[in-house]
Amino acid sequence: MATVTAGVSRPQASPVLSVRGGIAGTLRSELTKIRSVRSTYWTMILLVLAGVGWAIADCAGEAAHWAQTAPLDKANFDATQSSVVGLALIGQLMIVMLGAIVMTSEYGTGMMRTSLSVMPRRGVLYCVKAAVLTAVMLGVSLVTSFASFFVGQYLLRSTHETATLSQPGVLTAVLLTACFVTVSGLLAYALGAILRSTAGAISAAFALLFLLPQLARALPSTWYADMVRWLPGGVVVSTITATKAASAVPHMFSAWGEFAVLGGYAAVLLIIGALLFSRRDA
Amino acid sequence: MIEARGLTKRYGSRLAVDDLNFTVRPGMVTGFLGPNGAGKSTTMRLILGLDRPTTGTVTVDGRTHRRAASPMHEVGALLDARAVHGGRSARSHLLCLAQTNGIAARRVDEVLGIVGLSDVARKRSKGFSLGMSQRLGVAAALLGDPQVLMFDEPVNGLDPEGILWIRTLMRSLAAEGRVVFVSSHLMSEMENTADHLIVVGKGRLVADCSMAEFIARGSGTAVVVETPAPEVLARAVTGAGGSVTSEGSEGSEGWRLRVHGLSEAEVGAVAFAAGVPLHHLAAARVSLEQAFMELTADSVEYHAALPVA
Numbered sequence: 001m002a003t004v005t006a007g008v009s010r011p012q013a014s015p016v017l018s019v020r021g022g023i024a025g026t027l028r029s030e031l032t033k034i035r036s037v038r039s040t041y042w043t044m045i046l047l048v049l050a051g052v053g054w055a056i057a058d059c060a061g062e063a064a065h066w067a068q069t070a071p072l073d074k075a076n077f078d079a080t081q082s083s084v085v086g087l088a089l090i091g092q093l094m095i096v097m098l099g100a101i102v103m104t105s106e107y108g109t110g111m112m113r114t115s116l117s118v119m120p121r122r123g124v125l126y127c128v129k130a131a132v133l134t135a136v137m138l139g140v141s142l143v144t145s146f147a148s149f150f151v152g153q154y155l156l157r158s159t160h161e162t163a164t165l166s167q168p169g170v171l172t173a174v175l176l177t178a179c180f181v182t183v184s185g186l187l188a189y190a191l192g193a194i195l196r197s198t199a200g201a202i203s204a205a206f207a208l209l210f211l212l213p214q215l216a217r218a219l220p221s222t223w224y225a226d227m228v229r230w231l232p233g234g235v236v237v238s239t240i241t242a243t244k245a246a247s248a249v250p251h252m253f254s255a256w257g258e259f260a261v262l263g264g265y266a267a268v269l270l271i272i273g274a275l276l277f278s279r280r281d282a
Numbered sequence: 283m284i285e286a287r288g289l290t291k292r293y294g295s296r297l298a299v300d301d302l303n304f305t306v307r308p309g310m311v312t313g314f315l316g317p318n319g320a321g322k323s324t325t326m327r328l329i330l331g332l333d334r335p336t337t338g339t340v341t342v343d344g345r346t347h348r349r350a351a352s353p354m355h356e357v358g359a360l361l362d363a364r365a366v367h368g369g370r371s372a373r374s375h376l377l378c379l380a381q382t383n384g385i386a387a388r389r390v391d392e393v394l395g396i397v398g399l400s401d402v403a404r405k406r407s408k409g410f411s412l413g414m415s416q417r418l419g420v421a422a423a424l425l426g427d428p429q430v431l432m433f434d435e436p437v438n439g440l441d442p443e444g445i446l447w448i449r450t451l452m453r454s455l456a457a458e459g460r461v462v463f464v465s466s467h468l469m470s471e472m473e474n475t476a477d478h479l480i481v482v483g484k485g486r487l488v489a490d491c492s493m494a495e496f497i498a499r500g501s502g503t504a505v506v507v508e509t510p511a512p513e514v515l516a517r518a519v520t521g522a523g524g525s526v527t528s529e530g531s532e533g534s535e536g537w538r539l540r541v542h543g544l545s546e547a548e549v550g551a552v553a554f555a556a557g558v559p560l561h562h563l564a565a566a567r568v569s570l571e572q573a574f575m576e577l578t579a580d581s582v583e584y585h586a587a588l589p590v591a
Contacts, residue, residue: 021384022382024384025381025382025383025384026381026382028381028382029378029379029380029381029382030378032374032377032378032381033367033370033378036369036370036371036374036375036377036378037367037369037370038369039369105367106367109365109366109367109368110362110364110365110366111365111366111367113327113330113332113361113362113365114361114365114366114379114422115379115382116330116331116332117330117331117332117347117353117357117359117361118353118354118379118382118383118426119353119382119383120330120331120347120348120349120350120353121348281327281332281333281334282327282332282333
């Protein structure tokens with residue numbers, strides 16, 4: 001039997017938690033949390049595989065069929081979009097899981113009660129958690145976005161239609177793709193705080209990003225044309241990755257505009273999530 | 283010191299905690315007793331600021347936990363041993379808790395040693411037995427070297443060795459001058475551990491007294507005797523200032539009586555003086571469990587509809 005020596009070795013530090021100290025400590029804590037579970041690694045690995053894998057498949061395919069491609073299609077070919085649109089499209093699926101799980105796994109396991117009793121300042125916990133998640137997601141998304149771009153351009157070299165970062169709109173598309181994926185993850189984080197269930201949050205995020213834009217297609221075409229630019233997902237991925245007029249989608253805002261629309265949805269949900277997180281019984 | 287004043291919590295139409303007033307003092311183990319659904323866990327959640335009281339307040343050292351300057355140093359709690367992310371190792375779990383309050387990693391290894399989990403520190407807690415999970419929960423509660431410790435049903439699912447360990451731990455924490463507040467729905471668990479009892483039923487305070495008082499209240503000073511001459515003995519006992527109630531059954535050797543207000547020795551002397559033969563003479567020990575059941579009988583949330591054969 002273990003001997004009881006709880007009081008023998010008291011820690012020297014019984015630090016008083018200032019607001020700044022609370023934020024710094026919670027930052028370290030949330031970093032430890034996100035690094036010490038496997039779900040972070042497998043969702044991030046899937047994100048990289050999805051982004052780079054799409055770039056490989058799409059760009060290698062284009063290069064292989066380049067000889068048979070019609071001249072007009074060659075002229076309209078968007079090498080940037082081909083390499084990064086996969087990250088925007090499939091990466092969203094992966095990132096939504098991470099964003100939701102970071103919040104909902106604490107509810108699912110009951111860990112949230114422990115987290116809130118050691119860090120009762122709920123606003124700090126909510127914001128710091130979101131910040132750490134954003135840093136991880138943005139870091140991985142940026143690396144994946146650039147990797148997808150360069151891998152894609154390498155595979156397209158035989159076509160002589162490759163893009164470079166110095167061409168107009170290309171760097172914006174590569175950066176915006178990473179930011180778009182990251183904001184989708186934050187949207188799922190907010191849904192996680194609101195719904196407190198992994199399945200619920202992921203389903204809601206999919207409904208918002210994939211199902212809703214698909215359902216909108218059933219609308220009369222004039223309504224659809226008016227509405228589609230206000231939806232958070234769907235064809236938005238084409239808009240933000242397009243670097244040529246021909247590869248853009250009609251009826252949409254600019255790439256930045258569509259990014260702002262998604263950001264708007266995410267911001268509203270994040271605020272609702274924050275209010276519920278700090279007011280609800282845990 | 284934990285102080286509840288008019289503490290009330292309502293979930294929808296259900297009143298989980300109803301106007302509780304109590305003080306939990308340092309230097310002793312305070313048992314928090316009540317049948318299932320009496321509001322014990324809710325009260326603990328209110329103390330930790332996880333739920334907000336509907337009305338009333340509960341403070342730790344004069345402050346609500348949400349305003350604690352150093353939350354882990356003020357309160358350490360074990361509410362639910364299974365409430366950890368199973369994919370995280372024991373050490374990572376404790377480390378992420380410690381970091382929020384600026385507690386050094388050294389202390390994490392120290393508490394792992396205290397609870398005897400050093401060997402499995404890097405194992406994922408998913409594979410832990412309930413006993414190991416309880417120890418991990420205790421480790422988390424001890425991390426901040428807190429002045430107030432709360433344990434919700436800590437011996438549930440523990441083997442006898444684990445029960446002894448946690449009892450010894452609670453006693454030594456109290457001996458160090460800390461507040462130790464431990465809930466249970468079994469009186470027997472408290473018998474050897476608690477110095478003070480707060481008993482609740484249906485969210486209401488039923489008793490708030492020392493263990494000694496509770497024992498005295500429960501067992502009284504009844505003495506059970508068996509005699510073939512009950513009327514004579516009853517007269518003699520009444521004459522000596524005691525009172526008699528019949529146990530209602532005729533024993534093999536005579537009538538069984540219960541004498542109140544006299545000690546065993548006094549009953550023996552009275553019977554001798556009156557020339558009444560006694561076949562049996564013993565102090566009636568009402569078990570604490572029985573006293574507790576009587577006390578909370580009206581407030582049990584879920585009665586069995588049919589008597590169990």
